[in-house]
Amino acid sequence: MSRYIIDLKRQKGAISPEIQGHFAEHLGRCVYEGLYVGQNSDIPNTDGIRDDVASALREMKLPVLRWPGGCFADTYHWRDGVGDPAKRKKIVNYHWGGTVEDNSFGTHEFMRLCELLGCEPYINGNLGSGTVAEMQEWVEYLTFDGVSPMAALRAENGHEAAWKVKYFGVGNENWGCGGSMRPEYYADEYRRYQTYLQNYGGNVLYKIACGACDFDYKWTEVLMERAGRFMNGLSLHYYTRPHERTWDHKGSATAFDDAEWYQTLQNTFKMEELLDRHSAIMDRYDPQKRVGLIVDEWGAWYDVEPGTNPGFLYQQNTMRDALIAGINLNLLAKRCDRVKMANIAQLINVLQAVILTDGARMLRTPTYHVFHMYKEHQGAALLDSFLEPGTAGTGEITVPALHESASLASDGTAHITLCNLDIHASHTVETTLLGGKIASIEGRVLTGAPSGHNTFETPDAVSPQAFTDFKLTAEGFAATLPPCCVVSLRVKV
Ligand code: AHR
Numbered sequence: 001m002s003r004y005i006i007d008l009k010r011q012k013g014a015i016s017p018e019i020q021g022h023f024a025e026h027l028g029r030c031v032y033e034g035l036y037v038g039q040n041s042d043i044p045n046t047d048g049i050r051d052d053v054a055s056a057l058r059e060m061k062l063p064v065l066r067w068p069g070g071c072f073a074d075t076y077h078w079r080d081g082v083g084d085p086a087k088r089k090k091i092v093n094y095h096w097g098g099t100v101e102d103n104s105f106g107t108h109e110f111m112r113l114c115e116l117l118g119c120e121p122y123i124n125g126n127l128g129s130g131t132v133a134e135m136q137e138w139v140e141y142l143t144f145d146g147v148s149p150m151a152a153l154r155a156e157n158g159h160e161a162a163w164k165v166k167y168f169g170v171g172n173e174n175w176g177c178g179g180s181m182r183p184e185y186y187a188d189e190y191r192r193y194q195t196y197l198q199n200y201g202g203n204v205l206y207k208i209a210c211g212a213c214d215f216d217y218k219w220t221e222v223l224m225e226r227a228g229r230f231m232n233g234l235s236l237h238y239y240t241r242p243h244e245r246t247w248d249h250k251g252s253a254t255a256f257d258d259a260e261w262y263q264t265l266q267n268t269f270k271m272e273e274l275l276d277r278h279s280a281i282m283d284r285y286d287p288q289k290r291v292g293l294i295v296d297e298w299g300a301w302y303d304v305e306p307g308t309n310p311g312f313l314y315q316q317n318t319m320r321d322a323l324i325a326g327i328n329l330n331l332l333a334k335r336c337d338r339v340k341m342a343n344i345a346q347l348i349n350v351l352q353a354v355i356l357t358d359g360a361r362m363l364r365t366p367t368y369h370v371f372h373m374y375k376e377h378q379g380a381a382l383l384d385s386f387l388e389p390g391t392a393g394t395g396e397i398t399v400p401a402l403h404e405s406a407s408l409a410s411d412g413t414a415h416i417t418l419c420n421l422d423i424h425a426s427h428t429v430e431t432t433l434l435g436g437k438i439a440s441i442e443g444r445v446l447t448g449a450p451s452g453h454n455t456f457e458t459p460d461a462v463s464p465q466a467f468t469d470f471k472l473t474a475e476g477f478a479a480t481l482p483p484c485c486v487v488s489l490r491v492k493v
Helices: 051-060 071-075 107-117 132-143 149-156 183-195 217-230 258-268 270-285 319-333 366-377
Strands: 002-014 021-023 064-067 091-093 099-101 120-125 167-170 206-213 233-240 292-300 339-345 355-358 361-364 381-387 391-394 397-400 402-408 414-420 427-434 440-447 465-467 470-472 476-481 485-492
Touching: 002 402, 002 414, 021 292, 051 107, 051 355, 051 361, 051 366, 064 107, 064 167, 064 339, 107 120, 107 132, 120 132, 132 149, 132 183, 167 183, 183 206, 183 217, 206 217, 206 292, 217 233, 217 270, 233 258, 233 270, 233 339, 258 270, 258 319, 258 391, 258 397, 270 292, 270 319, 292 319, 319 339, 319 366, 319 402, 319 414, 319 440, 319 485, 366 402, 366 414, 366 440, 366 485, 381 414, 414 427, 414 476, 440 470, 440 476, 465 485, 476 485
Parallel strands: 002 427, 021 064, 021 339, 064 120, 120 167, 167 206, 206 233, 233 292, 292 339
Antiparallel strands: 002 381, 091 099, 355 361, 381 402, 391 397, 402 414, 414 485, 427 476, 440 465, 440 485, 470 476
């Protein structure tokens, strides 16, 4: 039995909806096939965007979408992707499989996608191989509503009105695929590029500087010291891999034993240290917490599915990924004072995807269901909560058995999300709810075998069910979580 205390009166700030954000790169079958099939496809679509996928993403309440990369962003020249699609330049996507990129999905198509999904666009500019003028003109093309060459070009290409774009990234992984830069050099480049990114009309940019690769604390230190005052956000990338010694053998997405399950989840918890230590550096330069920590790439990265193109990063998605998602979303929510956005990599058919497609077929992965179960936290107030986590594991590899977060919505409903990482044992939580009396509880549970996953033949094998294993008590409620599960509770007080 684990004690769990939630205090309705102690609210710790708003959970930014954008921490449940996503990322779509021109990589493998994410954009093409996954999101965009073109207007002439037999697959039902709106302006080329798949209707089935758009409807599933709307249901999940996707708040923000990052595009066009990733490593692709620092090779992308936005002019290649506007104007008559038949005349658009065909280029080689040399980071991701050397495929032909025909640029049929460009700025207008992305903005239309965001409109259909009802989400904020987050555009990542090219600092690595693009010019300052090119980046400046992209922002002008997108957001300037007066008389200018870029506004005229936009109108000529069929969109008279300026769009609203808040989130703009100034380069991606500039320590690696975005230019192999030293932090000192990138900090100066960042300062130069961002100088020319203007706020036009009522559009106010939230400028995001390229941040560190996992444990590179020096990068954060240098960026905050030299460029902190010129940015609104600083990014961080961290991927969970079962085997961290080499990128050649990361581990299989579906075939793993108990030890690998716990090792993967233990690696997931490294996010906690990363968030806290990068935040501590940011606190020294920005005690007011003006600059947001933007975790714009996170998720599980395994070996590709056997027989698929290694450059496409296509992997299956199991209950282990559901737990990785649940833990990360809890960790991010609990740091809502500093973490203002996070983007799981990637949306469809790439890495820890929420949707997989095969021609006209699509399925929702266990990770999709976790985002759906957590969506009530978006914009809600984080509640002070404490859970005795217990431990689970095998041999020397141990993890907390339980993990949670709780929030209060504006209508007074509390939402609680709980994960049981233990493969073999159920766990009971005895909950004390301070500051209110419970009127009713409703719950959902996602559970299954550790390697349980959805296939195109059985797309709903792993899907949420009603959760009823709880009872009201004098202090709150007691709930028994089955092994290997994610639970969401809606508590009316
Ligand atoms: O998400 C796949 C790749 O991982 C991205 O392109 C890059 O930014 C990161 O290294």
